[in-house]
Amino acid sequence: MAVELTRPALAAEASALPARALLVTLLRPPVILYVPAALFLAAFFLVPLGLVVWMSVSDPEFGFGNYATFFASRYDLAVLARTFQTAFVVTLASLVFAYPIAYVAARRGGAVGGFLLGVVALSFWTSFLVRTYAWMVILGAKGPVVGLLTALGVSPPPRLLFTTFAATFAMAHMLVPFMVLALYAVMKRIDESYMRAAASLGARPLRAFLTVYFPQSLPGVVNGATLVFITCLGFYVTPTLIGSPQDKMIAGRIGQEIEQLLDFGAASATSMILLAAALALFTLYDRFFGLDRMWR
């Protein structure tokens, strides 16, 4: 009852005193609750992004020169293409690794599920840098993998470190936990009765999985893939430290432009192009595979 009385009262005030009414509206709970978040986003996201945009069109001189240079450079375009290609492969690989883990954890539960999630969480909490160094040791010239290959008579043993393969593999490994958690969150909500219903209707386990379980886990696949793909696009440490110097990814290129060439304008433009390309890709993706629409 109290609410119904206050609202007309506020409306009356609004027509009488516009300025004060505006203030009242702004200070009313729903609006005021946005303020901290809005301030935070403005200070730490909008302003820096605006600065990057500004730098990309004003350094060294005003105009779109930095962008023109990027699109005229075969090298830069190749780096951009390779970045997306690598991110795609990494996403696919981490999906292949993560799906069975998440599936078993979600459906088995109990000790097995807890153990799997524990291992995933442990690796999730270990920093990218530490895990990158771990891969350097594992794949290094004196590491266990090369040692094993030598012992098996592969000679000369292949060089593993500083290759595109090493970077891709390590990135996939690092992103598997994200994928597992995204998949697990969705799979945990797929009730056991769906698989039972499928079985009672005559579906063998594989058929039931393909026709009933997998389609229902797709939202998790999309969430996980988005997360991994975006994270991978911006990966800097791993490809720089253990990837092939010839196969630079775009974050590495931006780093090079800033640290070695001191070309802040070009670096800003490259960043903006990466952002725009990612947004464009996801807009297209959402248009054609709007998976949230799948079962509505």
Next chain:
Amino acid sequence: MKNARALSLRGLSKSYLAGQNAVDSIDLEIQPGEFVSFLGPSGSGKTTTLMMIAGFSKPSSGEIAIGGRKIDSVEPYDRNIGMVFQNYALFPHMSVADNVGFPLRMRQVPKAQAAKRIADALAMVGLADFSGRKPAELSGGQQQRVALARALVFEPDVVLLDEPLGALDKALREQMQIELKRIHRELGVTMVYVTHDQGEAMAMSDRIAVFNRGRIEQIGSPAEVYARPQTRFVASFIGDSNLIEGVIGRGGSVDLPGFGSIAVGRGDLTPGTPVDVLLRPETIRLSKEERSPEDICFTVDEIVNYGDSFLVIGKSAGQELRARVPGLDMPALARGERCVMRWSKERVHIVPR
């Protein structure tokens, strides 16, 4: 219907924890085309029994046969049992028609024939115009109908339903009960129906199996389990009841302290045997006119008006009793007032203890 099959459970047990049987040695013969309800409180083993029949849970001992064929080693997907789940378990990414067609696709039924059977099944549950919808676009009652159509379309040998109406509101539940009964009559398929709602079991079943602590306490027609319960649990779980402790006297009578001796013609019971006497509330009549010195006095504690009838709670010979009086027969009574209670002797039922 050609697919109606008998279902037998013999000595069926399931224990999750050692030494504790969730289902304890159940024997049950269900006739082809019969509608049998599993009725019992939550945790009494109904779902566990159903899961063993469906093949999702392995019996600790005992055997299950359908149409005389043992199915213990048959996988769930080969059992040809239709199942309706409490949460419906409709596949959210498939249309209504695809859901209902799912079991036909699994059986490689030719497309044209499948289309006809899907249409027939949907028409049977009154959803002929909904085939293109997704489950999320249907109401709870409609989803329930789709689940039913899906469980029936492949002509299963037996249909199992686990509290299928539990999530629906009362009016819809009653409507679905009637419809389910109609479908059962039309198809004549063997149905096992799990519920904890005794009214539902009474209204729908050919026979009711009353579950308690993993055992079947009694199996019989609704009228039988209501009028002649064999255990105290069945007497109190089904319907409203008054149970009065008594002792078998001489010549087939029963002595009820404070109520006197009633001839019940149970010469088969040894005098001195302690028993419970079941007195259904609707068999008790209340009156303000005393007729004979044998009349039993009843003191009214509480009166609840249900519109069509009154529930009168009171005491007689120190024992709390409930009487259900039709609205038209209700004498003008007030709380605290004393009146006379009568019952007809042939309505009294002895429950062994």
